[in-house]
Each structure stands twice: as C-alpha cells, then as structure tokens.
Amino acid sequence: xxxxxxxxxxxxxxxxxxxxxxxxxxxxxxxxxxxxxxxxxxxxxxxxxxxxxxxxxxxxxxxxxxxxxxxxxxxxxxxxxxxxxxxxxxxxxxxxxxxxxxxxxxxxxxxxxxxxxxxxxxxxxxxxxxxxxxxxxxxxxxxxxxxxxxxxxxxxxxxxxxxxxxxxxxxxxxxxxxxxxxxxxxxxxxxxxxxxxxxxxxxxxxxxxxxxxxxxxxxxxxxxxxxxxxxxxxxxxxxxxxxxxxxxxxxxxxxxxxxxxxxxxxxxxxxxxxxxxxxxxxxxxxxxxxxxxxxxxxxxxxxxxxxxxxxxxxxxxxxxxxxxxxxxxxxxxxxxxx
Amino acid sequence: xxxxxxxxxxxxxxxxxxxxxxxxxxxxxxxxxxxxxxxxxxxxxxxxxxxxxxxxxxxxxxxxxxxxxxxxxxxxxxxxxxxxxxxxxxxxxxxxxxxxxxxxxxxxxxxxxxxxxxxxxxxxxxxxxxxxxxxxxxxxxxxxxxxxxxxxxxxxxxxxxxxxxxxxxxxxxxxxxxxxxxxxxxxxxxxxxxxxxxxxxxxxxxxxxxxxxxxxxxxxxxxxxxxxxxxxxxxxxxxxxxxxxxxxxxxxxxxxxxxxxxxxxxxxxxxxxxxxxxxxxxxxxxxxxxxxxxxxxxxxxxxxxxxxxxxxxxxxxxxxxxxxxxxxxxxxxxxxxxxxxx
Numbered sequence: 001x002x003x004x005x006x007x008x009x010x011x012x013x014x015x016x017x018x019x020x021x022x023x024x025x026x027x028x029x030x031x032x033x034x035x036x037x038x039x040x041x042x043x044x045x046x047x048x049x050x051x052x053x054x055x056x057x058x059x060x061x062x063x064x065x066x067x068x069x070x071x072x073x074x075x076x077x078x079x080x081x082x083x084x085x086x087x088x089x090x091x092x093x094x095x096x097x098x099x100x101x102x103x104x105x106x107x108x109x110x111x112x113x114x115x116x117x118x119x120x121x122x123x124x125x126x127x128x129x130x131x132x133x134x135x136x137x138x139x140x141x142x143x144x145x146x147x148x149x150x151x152x153x154x155x156x157x158x159x160x161x162x163x164x165x166x167x168x169x170x171x172x173x174x175x176x177x178x179x180x181x182x183x184x185x186x187x188x189x190x191x192x193x194x195x196x197x198x199x200x201x202x203x204x205x206x207x208x209x210x211x212x213x214x215x216x217x218x219x220x221x222x223x224x225x226x227x228x229x230x231x232x233x234x235x236x237x238x239x240x241x242x243x244x245x246x247x248x249x250x251x252x253x254x255x256x257x258x259x260x261x262x263x264x265x266x267x268x269x270x271x272x273x274x275x276x277x278x279x280x281x282x283x284x285x286x287x288x289x290x291x292x293x294x295x296x297x298x299x300x301x302x303x304x305x306x307x308x309x310x311x312x313x314x315x316x317x318x319x320x321x322x323x324x325x326x327x328x329x330x331x332x333x334x335x336x337x338x
Numbered sequence: 339x340x341x342x343x344x345x346x347x348x349x350x351x352x353x354x355x356x357x358x359x360x361x362x363x364x365x366x367x368x369x370x371x372x373x374x375x376x377x378x379x380x381x382x383x384x385x386x387x388x389x390x391x392x393x394x395x396x397x398x399x400x401x402x403x404x405x406x407x408x409x410x411x412x413x414x415x416x417x418x419x420x421x422x423x424x425x426x427x428x429x430x431x432x433x434x435x436x437x438x439x440x441x442x443x444x445x446x447x448x449x450x451x452x453x454x455x456x457x458x459x460x461x462x463x464x465x466x467x468x469x470x471x472x473x474x475x476x477x478x479x480x481x482x483x484x485x486x487x488x489x490x491x492x493x494x495x496x497x498x499x500x501x502x503x504x505x506x507x508x509x510x511x512x513x514x515x516x517x518x519x520x521x522x523x524x525x526x527x528x529x530x531x532x533x534x535x536x537x538x539x540x541x542x543x544x545x546x547x548x549x550x551x552x553x554x555x556x557x558x559x560x561x562x563x564x565x566x567x568x569x570x571x572x573x574x575x576x577x578x579x580x581x582x583x584x585x586x587x588x589x590x591x592x593x594x595x596x597x598x599x600x601x602x603x604x605x606x607x608x609x610x611x612x613x614x615x616x617x618x619x620x621x622x623x624x625x626x627x628x629x630x631x632x633x634x635x636x637x638x639x640x641x642x643x644x645x646x647x648x649x650x651x652x653x654x655x656x657x658x659x660x661x662x663x664x665x666x667x668x669x670x671x672x673x674x675x676x677x678x679x680x
Contacts, residue, residue, distance in 0.1 A: 092470075093595075138656075142663050145607050147417070147470075151594055152659070156652020162645040272474060279471050286468075317485040324479025331467045333473070 036333045041281040041294060044326075045267075047300040048308055056311055066188055069304055074195035075250045077299035079270055080277040081202045082243030084295040089236050090219045090287025091146035093243045095135060096274060098157025100251030100267030103128045105164040107252050108172055108261035117177035121252060128248025129241060131157065136240035140233040150240075154271070161263035166229055170261040180249075181256025191253045195296070199248065202294040212290070215239060219287030277302055278321070280330040301327075365661060366602050366619045369654075371522050373626050381633045388510075390629070396504075396512035396580065398625045399575040400425070402618060403518060405596040407566030409617045411469075412600050413529075414562050415542040415609025419473040420458060421570040422592035423480035424451045429584035430484045433493040436578070443500050444575050451571015452564050454480055459563035463556040477593070482585030485586060492585040495578055503579035503593035514576050518618075521569075526614040538562060542609025598651065599624055602658050624651055 036043075052059040059065075079096050086093045107124035111117055131153055138149035172178060183190040206212035214235045217225040226232045247267070255261040276294075278304060279285065281294030302323060309319035377385045384390065404421045411418045431450040433441035454476060461472045485491075495501055506513045531534035537558045538550045549555050573592075578584050597607075603620030605612035628647050635641050 138659070140659060142660060144659050147532065147657075148597075148601055148607055148659055152652045152656050154594065155598065155655065156649045159645045159648030159652065163643060163649065166643055167645060173563055237507065272478070275471070275474060276478075279474075284468075285470060315490070317482040317490060320482030321479040321486070324475040324477075325483070327475040327478070328461060328467065331471050332465055 010229060012224050017114050033333070036038065037282045039332050040330060041297050041301050043296055045304065048301065048304045052304070052308055052311075056308070060214070061157040062187070066192060069300070069307060070192045070195075071189045072307075073300040073303040074189070074191040074221035075253055076199050076270070076273045076277055076303065077195045077296045078191075078246050078250050078253075079243075079274040080293055080299045082196055082246035082334045083271075083274040084207070084278045084283060084290050084292055085202065085215060086146070086239045086243045086274075087283060087285055088215045088219045088287060088290035089239045090222065091139060091236060091239065092275070093135065093240060093247075094147065094150040094287070095131065095153035096243065097267035097270040098154050098161065098245040098252075099128050099131045100254060101161035101242050101263045102131065102157055102164075103248035103251035104255035104261040104266045105161045105170070105263050107177065108170040108255055109164055111172070111177045112170060115285055117174060120177060121122050121180075124252055125245060125248050128244045128251070131248075132241035132244025133237070135244065136237035139240060140236040158263070165261075165263065167264060170255075171260065172255060172259050178256035178259070181253045181258075191257070194253070196247070198249075199292055202242075206292055209240065211235065215290060216288055219289070221288070273299075273302070276327050280327055282330065282334050284334060350457060365658065366604060366616055366623055370619050370623045370626065373630065377626075377630055377633065381558040381637070384467035385633055389631075392507060392510065392512050392515070394600070394625060395515035395518075398621055399512070399514035399518040400580075401595060401599070401625065403569045403573040403576065403593065403619045403620045404592050405599040405617050406518075406521055406614065407569035408593075408596040409525070409600050409603075409605055409612055409614055410538055410562045411566045411606055412597070412605055413431070413538050413542045413609055413612040414559050415456065415545065416462065416559065416562065417473065417597070418458065418468040418563060418566045419470065419593045420454060420476040420480055421573075421596060422589035423477045423484060424454045424567055424570035425574035425577065425589035425592055426584060427451065427454065427480050427484040427487070428571030429588055430488045430493045430574075431571075431573040432500075432578045433495045433584060435486070436497040437498075439499040440502050440579060443579065445576035445630050447578070448568050448572045450645070452568035453568020453572065454571070455564035456603070458567060459560035461673075462563060463560045488584065488586070490586060492583050493578075494583045501579055501582050503576060504582065515652075517576075520616060522618045529614055534561070535557065539610055539612065544610065572602065595651075598655050602655060603664075604658075604662070606662065610664060621672065627651060627654070 001038060079100075081095065083093055103124040106127045107120045110120035110123055135150050135153060138144040138152070139146050143150075175182070180190050180194060185193065206215065214225070214230050217228070217230055218232045218235045222232050248269070250270075251266060254266055275285075277298035278295045279298070281291060281298035283289055283291050283294055305323060305326060306316075306319050310316060314322075374386075404425060408418060408421065426452045428447035430446035435442045435446045458469075458473055458476055461467050462469050503512070503514050508516060529538065537548070537553050540551070541554060541555055541558055545555060570592075573587065574584070577588060599620035600612075600617050601620070603613060603616035603618070604622060606618060627650050628644075631642050631644060631647055631650075654669065
C-alpha cells in the first residue's frame with residue numbers, strides 16, 4: 001500500500017506471493033530498496049555500534065553496554081513491542097505513557113500502604129489491563145478511530161494517576177517491589193532480561209500462533225478477514241490489552257528504577273518514542289505487518305543514536321533534531337514498497 | 339457552517355436520527371450554553387463579566403488559532419502533530435526580534451511556523467509520507483530547534499511594545515480574543531464560500547473522486563499544512579506576547595488538545611466533514627471546564643483538585659466520540675467509522 005497525498009492508504013491490486021520483478025537495473029534497484037527497508041534500522045544500529053567501538057572510549061565495556069545503552073533502551077523496547085502489535089492491526093496506542101503513570105502510582109501506593117509487593121504488582125498490572133480493555137472496547141466494539149480512542153485515556157489517564165496521590169511524589173524503598181527496576185541477576189539488569197523475554201515471547205506468538213496470523217490478517221484487510229470468519233473485534237481488543245499490560249509493566253520498572261512514583265513525569269512522551277521505534281524499523285502504520293525484532297532494534301538504535309550524539313558533545317536539542325531527520329529518512333526508505 | 343453531512347433519509351427512526359444529528363452538530367454548543375448559564379447562576383457577575391471574561395478569552399486565543407489550523411488539516415483527512423513545537427518555535431523567533439515591536443514579532447513567528455508547514459507539506463504531499471509520522475518527526479525536530487535557538491532556557495521578551503497583547507483590550511475584550519474570533523469567522527467563510535474551502539472538504543471526503551474530478555489534490559493538501567504551521571507559529575507569538583516569555587515546555591501537548599477540541603466540535607477525523615465554528619465552540623468548552631473548576635474552588639464549598647480537569651476533559655471527549663459513532667453508524671453518512679490511524 002502506498003499512502004495518497006493526504007496520507008491515507010490507497011488500496012492497490014493485490015500481487016500475492018508472486019511479485020513479478022522488473023528486469024535488469026530496475027530489478028537490482030527494487031531489491032536494494034527491499035533490503036534497505038528490511039534491514040535499514042539494523043544496518044544503522046551496526047554502523048553506530050562500530051563507530052562507537054572505534055571512536056568512543058569505554059564503549060565496549062559491560063558497564064557501558066548493559067547498564068547504559070540496553071538499560072535505557074529496554075523500557076522503550078518493551079512498550080514498542082506492544083505498540084508494534086497494535087500498529088499491526090492498523091491501530092495506534094497513544095495512552096501508553098498515561099498507563100505507565102497509573103500502574104506506577106497504583107503499585108507504589110499499595111506497597112507504601114503495607115501490602116505485599118506481589119499484590120501491588122498484580123494490582124498495578126490488573127489496572128493496566130483495564131485500561132487496555134477500555135481502549136480496545138472503544139476501538140473494537142464501538143469502532144472509534146484508534147487515535148481518538150486512545151487520546152481519551154492519554155488525557156484522562158494522567159489526571160487519574162495524579163489524583164491517586166493528589167500529584168504528590170511517592171518515594172519508594174522496597175527492594176522486593178523494586179526488583180524489576182534494580183536487580184541484576186547474573187550481572188544483567190533485570191529490565192534488560194524482561195525486555196528480551198517479552199520480545200522473544202511476542203515474536204513466538206506472532207510467528208507461531210493463530211493469533212499472530214490473525215493480527216496480520218485483520219490489519220491487512222479488516223473487512224476481508226471478518227468475512228473470512230476471523231474474530232476481528234477480539235483480535236484488536238487483545239492487541240490493546242497486550243499494549244497496556246506491557247506499558248503497565250514498564251511503568252512499574254520506571255518507578256522502581258527511579259525510587260519514586262511521580263505521576264507528573266512517569267512515561268511522558270513514551271508514546272512518541274515507541275511509535276518512532278516501530279516506524280524507524282520499517283513497519284508501515286497502515287497495518288498488516290508486525291516486526292517484533294524491528295521494534296526492538298528501532299528502540300536500541302534510536303537510543304544509541306541519541307547517546308552517540310550526546311557523547312560527541314552535540315547538545316540534546318540538536319540530537320533531537322537529528323532524530324527527527326532519521327525518522328523521516330526511514331519513512332522515505334519504506335515508501336518504496338515493491 | 340456544518341457542511342457535507344447528508345441527511346440520512348429513509349430510515350424508520352428518522353425523527354430520532356434528526357435529534358441525534360442535532361446533538362452531533364450542535365451538542366458542543368448546547369453544552370457550552372448550559373455550562374455558561376450554570377456558571378452565571380452559580381457564581382454570578384464575577385464569572386460572566388470583566389476580568390474573568392477577558393482573561394478566559396484572552397488565554398483561549400492561542401489554543402483557538404492552533405485548533406483552527408488543525409480543523410483544516412483534519413478536514414482533508416490528515417493530521418498535524420507538530421503544532422505544539424511549532425508554537426514554541428514561533429514564540430522563540432518572535433522574542434528574538436521583540437525589540438522591534440509586536441508587528442515584527444508576529445511576522446517573524448508566523449513566517450517561521452509557515453516554513454515548518456512548508457516542510458511538512460512537502461514531505462507529505464511530494465514525498466507521499468504518512469502525515470502522522472512526518473509530523474511526529476517534526477514535533478521532535480522542531481522542539482529541538484526551538485530549544486536550541488533559546489539556548490535551552492526560557493526566552494524572555496524585550497520590554498515594551500512587544501508585550502502589548504497581554505494588556506491591550508478593545509470593547510472589553512482582549513485584542514487576542516478579537517483576533518481569534520476574526521480568524522474563525524474568516525475560516526468559516528473560506529470553507530463555505532471559496533473554491534479552496536470546498537476542495538479541502540472534497541479531498542477529505544473522497545480523495546480518489548477529488549483526483550478524478552481534476553482537483554489539485556496535492557497543492558490543496560500542501561496549503562493546508564502551511565496554514566496550520568503559520569497559525570501555530572502565530573499562536574506562539576500570542577503566548578510570547580501575553581506572558582512576556584516562552585519557557586522550555588511551551589506548547590507541549592497542544593497538538594492533542596487541539597485535536598480534542600476539533601473532535602468535540604464534531605469534525606470527523608476521517609475527513610470530509612467539518613465545521614470551523616464548532617471547533618471554536620470546542621476550544622471554548624474545554625477551556626471553560628478549567629475556569630469553572632477554579633470558580634468552584636473559590637466558593638470553598640467543595641474543593642476539586644485541578645487534576646480533575648484532564649479527567650473531565652477526557653470524559654467529555656469520550657461522550658462526544660461515542661455519540662458521533664452511534665450517529666455515523668445509524669445514519670451511514672460516511673463510509674466507515676473505523677478509520678486508519680493517519
């Protein structure tokens with residue numbers, strides 16, 4: 001699908017499995033573009049990595065790789081995995097940042113109220129699931145446009161999170177509860193391990209289960225998939241549920257790692273980071289395609305890009321501008337779909 | 339003002355549809371009137387006159403301008419997420435030239451905004467990239483640019499003429515509010531009476547049909563993004579002039595409140611249907627909710643935390659959206675309510 005001038009997808013005749021490639025030079029061109037689309041983000045990540053390995057002192061140390069780069073990228077990667085699934089259904093989830101704040105607040109206030117930490121985590125995740133159900137119901141059952149449906153919780157959710165403690169910060173000091181943000185089993189930060197587990201499970205689900213195929217079918221052509229008997233509404237509902245659950249998990253990680261639950265700041269801007277990670281890896285926002293590893297690579301690549309620029313004395317603001325240019329360049333590469 | 343809504347005929351519940359349609363078209367206006375009356379009766383003169391009226395409308399002006407541009411973009415079926423950052427850029431640029439007075443600031447800020455609009459429009463209509471991601475990327479990049487120009491500090495305006503918009507009133511209303519009103523009236527007239535306005539709606543309604551009819555689709559879509567950028571830049575100048583400074587967080591989240599105001603006003607995100615004046619009502623309504631909370635707290639009977647503001651805004655958006663979806667489904671006025679994201 002190619003977007004029309006105002007950006008909405010225009011249906012093109014389905015080419016199915018057998019794409020007739022143009023001959024000669026044109027053919028090489030198409031193949032190059034395909035390659036750039038599929039591996040562009042990964043190539044950029046590798047290039048940045050090599051550049052840093054040569055140029056940045058102490059980059060190739062365990063401390064720098066695990067505890068700076070991957071530790072920072074892990075929360076974005078986890079949220080981006082959920083976002084990739086939602087985007088696969090031709091949706092979008094703007095509410096992830098607010099859900100993070102709500103989950104953090106619920107978890108922190110229960111732990112501070114003297115409840116067992118497992119209960120606090122379960123309660124926080126249940127509340128996140130409720131948020132996902134809310135989004136999913138609006139989109140799947142009422143047919144509200146995803147951007148508006150999740151905008152509601154984006155706006156209201158932060159208010160709800162702030163109301164839990166009237167905007168006050170909740171300092172945390174509970175090692176059990178904060179395990180997911182602070183622990184380092186086998187010398188690896190827990191959040192990195194969680195991110196890897198989430199990505200592997202999501203990848204397997206998308207690749208091997210019926211649900212994975214359903215997401216792609218529904219995102220590719222919802223009407224056709226419904227007519228073919230797929231439970232389109234349930235597939236979409238579940239996608240928003242997964243996204244919210246992962247956002248809630250990251251909310252808990254964030255408040256644990258920062259030793260405080262701050263409803264005003266937890267997860268602010270996360271929706272943009274996650275969408276950028278998915279988009280930079282070449283997943284079209286029009287749905288029908290899910291690349292879990294792409295989302296993870298995109299998240300790590302953008303984080304490494306940021307860190308590289310900052311290490312080289314470029315201010316955060318200029319780094320942000322370059323990030324915008326990189327996202328547009330990635331989008332431009334994607335445009336050439338064969 | 340509302341256009342292109344074909345009255346759904348031939349349904350058995352025609353009367354209910356009619357009432358529903360009225361609610362969809364004028365629901366925001368009805369709610370606004372009800373809330374204003376509530377405020378007048380509960381808080382008396384202090385609410386409806388003088389200082390409160392002028393500060394409420396003056397504050398609203400900048401949000402109104404942003405939402406006006408957003409209305410046109412959404413009418414074409416697009417979206418512009420960059421407006422908040424563009425407003426920050428416009429404000430910072432205006433402050434850079436603030437010693438030359440307000441007019442220079444307005445021109446510079448608006449031009450800076452329009453330049454970003456040109457960039458957005460080029461990427462979206464020429465390179466055919468998705469508006470959602472393009473404007474997401476410019477949201478990041480332009481905020482970086484604005485912060486860079488301001489050296490990551492709050493930019494402070496030169497004293498004197500530039501800050502006139504903060505205090506200057508005509509006929510009891512701030513000039514900023516008059517400017518917003520006039521902009522909306524012009525916008526409504528443009529949609530209703532000009533060729534360009536009809537094209538905007540035609541493209542949003544059915545881009546293929548518009549193309550087949552020979553309408554300049556790309557050029558019209560391009561101009562819509564330029565307009566949105568220019569209005570956002572201008573809004574940033576208003577902010578700078580009224581506050582005397584632009585801080586590093588200026589304009590954050592404006593894009594989403596503008597979209598909320600447009601949707602509350604009854605413009606469908608699928609494009610092709612929209613009303614400029616209803617957006618004004620939507621903007622006023624969302625601002626009024628905050629104003630009423632302030633007054634309620636002033637009475638010291640019950641205290642409502644200001645955090646309720648966003649919850650109430652969200653709830654309001656929810657009600658409006660559900661109402662719209664019901665109507666669209668029943669009336670079948672547009673093809674599908676389950677639009678794509680971009």
